Amino acid sequence: MDTTPERALLDQLLLRHQVEQFYNAEAELLDSRQFNAWLDLLTDDVRYWMPVTINKEYGEWDKEHTREGKDLNWFDEGKFELEQRVRQIKTGVHWAEEPVSRTSHMFSNLQITDNGDELATRCRFLVYRNRTETETDFFVGKRNDTLRRDGTGFKIAAREIFLDQSVLLAKNLTLFF
Numbered sequence: 001m002d003t004t005p006e007r008a009l010l011d012q013l014l015l016r017h018q019v020e021q022f023y024n025a026e027a028e029l030l031d032s033r034q035f036n037a038w039l040d041l042l043t044d045d046v047r048y049w050m051p052v053t054i055n056k057e058y059g060e061w062d063k064e065h066t067r068e069g070k071d072l073n074w075f076d077e078g079k080f081e082l083e084q085r086v087r088q089i090k091t092g093v094h095w096a097e098e099p100v101s102r103t104s105h106m107f108s109n110l111q112i113t114d115n116g117d118e119l120a121t122r123c124r125f126l127v128y129r130n131r132t133e134t135e136t137d138f139f140v141g142k143r144n145d146t147l148r149r150d151g152t153g154f155k156i157a158a159r160e161i162f163l164d165q166s167v168l169l170a171k172n173l174t175l176f177f
Contacts, residue, residue: 019112019121019147022154027105030176035086038176042079043148043157050074050161050177065162074173075161082176089174096172103175104128107143118157119147129175137170139163143177 022041029038042048051065051073066073077085089097106126113120127139146158161177 015114015119016110016112019119019154020110022147023107023110023123026156027107030105031103033100035089035176039079039083039086041154041156042082043155044079046079046082046156047158048075048077048082048161049159050076050163053163053166055166074163074168085174094174096174099131101129101131101175103130105177117149119145119149119154121145121147125177127175127177129170135171139170139175139177140165141177 026038026041029035029041049068051068051071054064054066056064068076088094092098104127106128107123109122109124111122122142122144125139125141125143129135129137129139141161141163143162144158144160145156147154148157159177
C-alpha cells in the first residue's frame with residue numbers, strides 16, 4: 001500500500017471531488033424538485049436541524065443560536081417529518097408552494113474531516129428562491145453535515161444549518177437546505 005505524502009494528497013483530492021460531486025447532485029435534485037430522490041440521499045436516522053439566530057452583544061458569539069433541544073428552532077426534524085413535508089408539497093395544493101418556488105442551491109468553502117465510515121463536512125451555502133413575480137429570497141449561512149459511506153457513495157446522516165440572518169425575511173420556509 002502506497003503511503004507516500006503524494007498518495008495521501010491524491011486520496012484527499014479524490015475524496016474532496018467525490019463529496020463535491022455528491023453535493024452538486026443533491027443541489028440538482030432540489031433545484032429540479034426531485035424531492036423523493038433527495039430523500040433517498042438521507043439515512044433513516046437523519047437529523048435535520050436549523051436553530052434560530054439571535055443578535056447578541058460583542059463577544060457572545062457562542063450564544064448567537066438557539067440551543068439544541070432547549071429552545072425554539074426553525075427545523076428539528078427526522079426523516080419521517082421530511083417525508084411529510086415532501087408529501088405535502090407534492091399534493092399541488094400547498095398554499096406556500098403555489099406557484100412552486102424556483103431555487104438555486106450553491107455551496108463553497110468545503111472542509112472535510114474523514115472519520116472512517118463517516119465524514120464531517122462544513123461549507124457555506126447560498127440558496128436563491130423566487131416565487132411569482134415579486135417574491136425573491138436569499139438564504140446565506142453555514143452548514144455542518146455528517147455523511148456516511150454507503151457502498152456506492154454517501155448518505156446524509158445529520159445536517160446542521162446556521163443562517164446568517166437573525167430576522168427571517170422570507171414568507172415561509174418550505175425549501176430544503
